[in-house]
Amino acid sequence: MFAQTYGATTLGINGALVTVEVDIANGLPGLDIVGLPDTAVKESRERVRAAIKNTGFEFPVRRITVNLAPADMKKDGSGLDLPIAIGILAASGQISPADCSRHALIGELSLEGKLRGIAGILPMAFSVAETGRTAVFVAPDNAQEALFGGLTVYAPETLREVVLHLRGEAVLPPVEKAPTAAAATAEDDLAEIQGQPVAKRALEIAAAGGHNMLMVGPPGSGKTMLARRLPSILPRLSEQEAVEVTKIYSIAGLLKANTGLVAVRPFRSPHHTVSDAGMIGGGRLPKPGEITLSHHGVLFLDELPEFPRQVLEVLRQPMEDGEVTISRVNASLSYPAKFMMIAAMNPCPCGFYGDPSQQCTCSPGDLRRYMKRISGPLLERIGHTRKSLVYGKVG
Amino acid sequence: MQKDSAGQRGEQAAADYLQAAGYALLARNYRARTGEIDIIAEKGGTVVFVEVKARHSDAYGSPAEAVTYRKQGKILNTALCYLKQTGRTAAPLRFDVIEIYLGAGVNPRVNHIANAFGRR
Numbered sequence: 078m079f080a081q082t083y084g085a086t087t088l089g090i091n092g093a094l095v096t097v098e099v100d101i102a103n104g105l106p107g108l109d110i111v112g113l114p115d116t117a118v119k120e121s122r123e124r125v126r127a128a129i130k131n132t133g134f135e136f137p138v139r140r141i142t143v144n145l146a147p148a149d150m151k152k153d154g155s156g157l158d159l160p161i162a163i164g165i166l167a168a169s170g171q172i173s174p175a176d177c178s179r180h181a182l183i184g185e186l187s188l189e190g191k192l193r194g195i196a197g198i199l200p201m202a203f204s205v206a207e208t209g210r211t212a213v214f215v216a217p218d219n220a221q222e223a224l225f226g227g228l229t230v231y232a233p234e235t236l237r238e239v240v241l242h243l244r245g246e247a248v249l250p251p252v253e254k255a256p257t258a259a260a261a262t263a264e265d266d267l268a269e270i271q272g273q274p275v276a277k278r279a280l281e282i283a284a285a286g287g288h289n290m291l292m293v294g295p296p297g298s299g300k301t302m303l304a305r306r307l308p309s310i311l312p313r314l315s316e317q318e319a320v321e322v323t324k325i326y327s328i329a330g331l332l333k334a335n336t337g338l339v340a341v342r343p344f345r346s347p348h349h350t351v352s353d354a355g356m357i358g359g360g361r362l363p364k365p366g367e368i369t370l371s372h373h374g375v376l377f378l379d380e381l382p383e384f385p386r387q388v389l390e391v392l393r394q395p396m397e398d399g400e401v402t403i404s405r406v407n408a409s410l411s412y413p414a415k416f417m418m419i420a421a422m423n424p425c426p427c428g429f430y431g432d433p434s435q436q437c438t439c440s441p442g443d444l445r446r447y448m449k450r451i452s453g454p455l456l457e458r459i460g461h462t463r464k465s466l467v468y469g470k471v472g
Numbered sequence: 473m474q475k476d477s478a479g480q481r482g483e484q485a486a487a488d489y490l491q492a493a494g495y496a497l498l499a500r501n502y503r504a505r506t507g508e509i510d511i512i513a514e515k516g517g518t519v520v521f522v523e524v525k526a527r528h529s530d531a532y533g534s535p536a537e538a539v540t541y542r543k544q545g546k547i548l549n550t551a552l553c554y555l556k557q558t559g560r561t562a563a564p565l566r567f568d569v570i571e572i573y574l575g576a577g578v579n580p581r582v583n584h585i586a587n588a589f590g591r592r
Contacts, residue, residue, distance in 0.1 A: 103564050105548060107591030138518075138566050138587050 080167035080174040083181040083210065084145075084160035085201035086152045089410035090324050090365070092197065092204035094181065095157065096146040099164035104140035110161070112145030114152050115362070121158045124186045129162055132190035132236045137169040151407055153362055155185035156195040159214065162186060162236060163243070176243045180212040180231075181205040183219070190236040194218030196330030199323055202226025212251075214239055220252040221337065222327060225320065255337075267306040276303050284310045289396070289418040289459045291381070295432045300421035304377045307419060308342050311375070318373045321413060325372055329365055343374030349383040353391045363403035363410045368395050371416040381422040382450040389455055392418070396458050420459065422451075482526025482572035483510050485580045489570065493584075495520065504553035507546030511570075512554060518564045521551045523588075526572035526580070535571040536585060544589045 084095045108122050129136045143161055145152050160182040167174040183201055185193040194216040202223045205213050212229040215222075220232035230252040233239045241247040270277065276292070280303060283290040292300045314322065319338040326332045326339055347356065347367045358366035368376060378384060395401040399415040424430040425444050430437040439447075487497060495513040502509045511522040523543070525535035547567065555561050567590060571583040 103562050105552070105591035106565060106567070106587065138590070139564060140591070 078168045078170065080164050081178050082160040082164040082167065083178070083205070084157045085181055085183050085205055086150075086154060086156065087197040087200055087328055088150065088153075088408070089363075090200060090321075090328055090369075090412060092199075092201035093150060094204050094208045094210075095150075095152060095160070097157065097160040097164050098144040098146065099161070099168040100142045100144075101137055101165075101168045102140045102142070106138045106140060108141045108143065108165075110143045110145070112143075112148045112152065113150060114145060114157075115154075117155045118145070118152050118157055121155060121161055121186075124155075124158050124188060125162045125165065127188040128158070128186040128190040128236050129165065131188060132240075134166055134171055134240065135169065137165065139169075141165060141168075151362060154195055154197065155193075156183045156197070156201070158186040159184040159192065159236070159239070163239060166240060172240055172243050176245070179210070180214060181210050182214045182239070183223075184214065184216045186236060192216035192233060192235065192239075196332075197328045198222045199225055199320075199327040199332075202228055203324075221255055222323075222332060224252060224254055225323070225338065265306045266309045267303075268309075270299070270303065270306065273299060273303065280307055281310060283307075283417065283419070284312075287417055290420070291456070291459045292419070292421045293424050294421075295423060295430075295435070296428045301379055304346075304375075304379070304419045304421060305344070307375055307377075307417075308344050311342050314340065314342060314373060322373050325365055325369055325413070329370060331370075343371050344377065345371040345374070346377040346379060349378070349380050349385075351384070351388060353385075353388045356388050357391050357395060357401050357414075358403050358412055359405075361405060362407055363405055363412075365412050366401075368392065368401060368414040368416055369412040372413045373415060374417070376416045376418050378418065378420040381420040382447060386450065386452070390452065393454055393458065418459065478526045478528060478574055479524075481574065482580065483524045485526070485572050485582060486522065486524040486570040487511055489582045489584070490522070499554070502550065502554055504550045506549040506553060509547055509550050509554065518566050519555070519560060520566045520568055521547060521554075522568045522570055523547055524570045524572060526574055528574050530573070535573070536569050536583075536588070539569050539588070548591065 078101045080099050082097045084097050085092050086095050110119055110122060126136055163177050163182055166172050167177050185195050187193055198215060198219040199222050202213060203226050206226045206228050213223055214231045214233060217232040217234060220230055223230045231249045232252045233249055238249060242249045284307060294300050322339045322343060345367050356366050357368055358364055395414040400411050401414045402411045425437055425439040426447050427438045429435040490513050495515045497513050499512040502512055509521050510524040513520045513522060523539050525538050527535045566587050569585045569588040573581040
């Protein structure tokens with residue numbers, strides 16, 4: 078007996094529809110999953126078994142083969158639990174197979190049979206819509222996110238509700254779009270800053286032109302405070318930009334449940350101990366890094382000379398191209414990375430070079446070595462250096 | 473061979489239990505070079521392979537715990553031999569464990585674990 082359902086997985090920042098084929102045959106009882114599943118998908122075997130049993134359906138004591146197509150694409154994540162479970166129920170005659178091949182099913186199952194939300198729903202919903210399907214089943218946590226794909230969304234709490242809906246016994250209402258909360262604004266406002274006219278002017282120019290910027294000044298001169306307030310004067314995200322940013326945050330699992338599109342430009346400030354893989358993305362199946370998370374937003378590098386040289390040099394190519402391609406054995410993926418880089422540093426190791434209020438204790442050698450930590454090509458890409466901020470107390 | 477061993481009594485109790493439950497017994501102590509299966513039975517077209525474990529007490533763990541991974545493998549392989557030999561390769565299969573608590577009383581307590589394990 079055979080049945081076919083549809084699920085989805087993520088590939089880079091895009092989703093991909095996965096066809097889940099289930100065959101039930103006589104033979105030694107067991108469940109095999111083929112089609113390049115990763116560990117989380119393989120483990121779905123145990124979740125699906127328990128969820129079906131605890132929902133009150135029968136887990137067939139037969140030889141079950143699950144095939145995930147296209148077979149050459151690596152399947153990632155736990156969102157395939159639901160299509161596998163429904164496929165098994167259909168192939169064993171507990172649901173009519175014709176009823177469950179019209180929709181896509183995306184969700185992780187708990188052992189109890191409840192649906193759990195997963196990361197990356199937005200790009201998956203887009204890919205489901207692209208392939209001409211009109212409805213998708215997701216966990217309640219993911220419902221609002223899935224709506225952006227332009228699909229009819231059903232958000233069952235449990236596996237039982239999905240089965241009853243597919244059998245036509247208890248039809249679920251489609252999810253309504255929740256009223257979007259008042260457009261969120263950046264928390265820190267540049268208007269709060271007193272004085273600092275030169276620095277503010279520089280930030281305004283950078284914000285208007287999308288320029289990179291380096292602030293050099295002694296400790297306590299307000300570099301970090303100024304940078305944090307940059308998003309408050311950046312132009313609003315356009316609809317298309319918001320979708321792109323939301324896709325990235327969806328995949329990274331950074332979206333909170335049931336919020337709309339990301340409305341505020343991202344502001345990322347990685348600590349200077351960040352690794353190069355953490356900065357540009359990496360991993361066996363490459364995951365987005367800080368530069369991709371700051372796409373259409375601000376990447377703030379505080380204490381620039383403290384970053385490992387390797388980490389700064391890998392920024393050069395993405396800063397030119399606006400995207401980064403990460404090649405690994407398993408996959409070569411491109412992530413968008415159009416960001417404004419705002420960097421801050423002290424003028425010298427002690428921090429007070431050129432400060433009228435305090436004596437710098439660094440030797441000329443110290444100074445030279447400190448400045449050499451930042452390579453010429455990187456400085457050239459910043460190109461908009463505001464040498465030293467206003468010193469002293471600002472009133 | 474010691475006729476009155478716990479294992480023998482347990483297997484008899486399990487066979488009686490299965491017959492009372494409507495199973496037709498196909499074979500007892502089926503042996504192949506891969507191992508032995510205590511009872512092979514059939515009900516509703518499904519061939520059921522049963523491993524019987526009898527204990528006087530569970531001081532050393534429950535009987536079913538003694539059906540280790542390795543033992544399961546032996547039973548699976550022996551079941552394939554049986555199916556090949558009898559030509560029933562298309563039948564639905566099931567692997568059960570029956571625990572027998574011999575205790576002090578006359579009637580041993582039977583705990584039937586259906587579909588206890590499968591292919592890995």
